[in-house]
Amino acid sequence: MSNFIVHEKAITGGGAAVHALVIGVGDYPHLLGGSGALTPSHDGMQQLSSPPVSARAVADWLIADFRHPDHEIGSVALLLSENPTAPYVNPVTGTETVVERATYDNIESAIGGWKARGNVSSKDMLIFFFCGHGISQGDSMVLLAEDFGKNPHNAYSTAIDFLSVYEAMQQAAAQYQCFFVDACRASSDTLGTNQGRQPLQIGPREAAESRVGPIYYSTLGGKDAHGRPGRPSVFTEALLAGFRDFGATDEEGDDDWRVSNLSLFGALEFMMDREKSSGKPIVQVPEAASFTKKFYICQLPDTPKSTLVVESRPAERLTEASITCRINGAKIAERGPEPGIDWAVTVPTGEVSVSSQLASDAAPRPEITTRARPPYKRLRMDLA
Numbered sequence: 001m002s003n004f005i006v007h008e009k010a011i012t013g014g015g016a017a018v019h020a021l022v023i024g025v026g027d028y029p030h031l032l033g034g035s036g037a038l039t040p041s042h043d044g045m046q047q048l049s050s051p052p053v054s055a056r057a058v059a060d061w062l063i064a065d066f067r068h069p070d071h072e073i074g075s076v077a078l079l080l081s082e083n084p085t086a087p088y089v090n091p092v093t094g095t096e097t098v099v100e101r102a103t104y105d106n107i108e109s110a111i112g113g114w115k116a117r118g119n120v121s122s123k124d125m126l127i128f129f130f131c132g133h134g135i136s137q138g139d140s141m142v143l144l145a146e147d148f149g150k151n152p153h154n155a156y157s158t159a160i161d162f163l164s165v166y167e168a169m170q171q172a173a174a175q176y177q178c179f180f181v182d183a184c185r186a187s188s189d190t191l192g193t194n195q196g197r198q199p200l201q202i203g204p205r206e207a208a209e210s211r212v213g214p215i216y217y218s219t220l221g222g223k224d225a226h227g228r229p230g231r232p233s234v235f236t237e238a239l240l241a242g243f244r245d246f247g248a249t250d251e252e253g254d255d256d257w258r259v260s261n262l263s264l265f266g267a268l269e270f271m272m273d274r275e276k277s278s279g280k281p282i283v284q285v286p287e288a289a290s291f292t293k294k295f296y297i298c299q300l301p302d303t304p305k306s307t308l309v310v311e312s313r314p315a316e317r318l319t320e321a322s323i324t325c326r327i328n329g330a331k332i333a334e335r336g337p338e339p340g341i342d343w344a345v346t347v348p349t350g351e352v353s354v355s356s357q358l359a360s361d362a363a364p365r366p367e368i369t370t371r372a373r374p375p376y377k378r379l380r381m382d383l384a
Helices: 050-065 104-117 162-171 234-246 261-277 315-320
Strands: 005-008 016-025 071-081 125-131 134-137 140-144 159-161 176-182 215-217 258-260 287-289 296-299 305-313 321-327 330-335 343-348 350-358 368-372 376-382
Touching: 005 050, 016 050, 016 104, 050 071, 050 125, 050 176, 050 234, 071 104, 104 159, 104 162, 125 162, 140 162, 159 162, 162 176, 176 234, 215 261, 234 261, 234 305, 258 261, 305 315, 305 321, 305 350, 305 368, 315 321, 321 343, 330 343, 343 350, 350 376, 368 376
Parallel strands: 016 071, 016 125, 125 176, 176 215, 305 376
Antiparallel strands: 005 071, 134 140, 140 159, 215 287, 258 296, 305 343, 321 330, 321 350, 350 368
16 A cells, blocks of 8 residues: 555446545644644644544545445545554454654645546546644635644645645546535634645646535634544534435435435534534534535445434423334334423434323323434424
């Protein structure tokens, strides 16, 4: 295997490949709490524990769980900046790999190799995932490599101009390209007069087919993204849940469940909004760009899960109700009276029966049957 690659497979028989580049940056020596000299351009940014965990989780899913009717994983390249460091264990082969650090030079080299692998066939798909510190100003956005601020006179000499990478990747032959940016997009006074570096030269697309390249940002422009100490970030957890279950649709009604670029974003919106609806302090809204047409990112091996969201009319009566969910008569979930404007429960996709009972009721009210589908089904019960 070449540098940065933790999983590689030759695609035979004329099949199409998926080439992924996954980057997680949490250890920043020149930001607050780092091991090196503090850069004057730190803007209050500190060390992060969530990005390396997020990147490992995405790499694991790509290697072990990715499925597609027309594509196979051809390669996964991984860069991690973490403290302490640990080898990456391939979830399929068990092979341990010492992962290279996500310095600017390594990221630039990895992007070049990723582009080269994606320049073989127009049938191939490319996936880019970055989790770490980011800064934006207007339409500009930079992603911070591990060694951001190493040069005290030019901190941005080790930052990546993300949109220049996106534009330059139009030159790659692979028609389908997905970009996932899990980073803050808060503004910085210094970014207004500085820009990150361009790892690739921008030029015209030479392939016959136009590039379809959706971008998924973990948060709105000018807003923060949120990690969880030692766990995947809010966005990454929603992204992986979308790939595994909640972003799937069977558009032909034939139980062929696939995740498209469009259905995935719907799942991200719903799942990240649930953070707010559940009363958690995190409020984060994803954003997408450059959706030109629909395509399928992955296929599920079986029927996905869905979310059933139970509400009541009038809304305040839900807090007084005991609710039970059943499938084919078997109880799968229940809750007693508790605070909340709704109750969200993960259920198998398909028919679900829901009954309710207030303290004043002599018996449970008649069941209501509904069909749950990803990402969610909303059921409003009359509890007057």
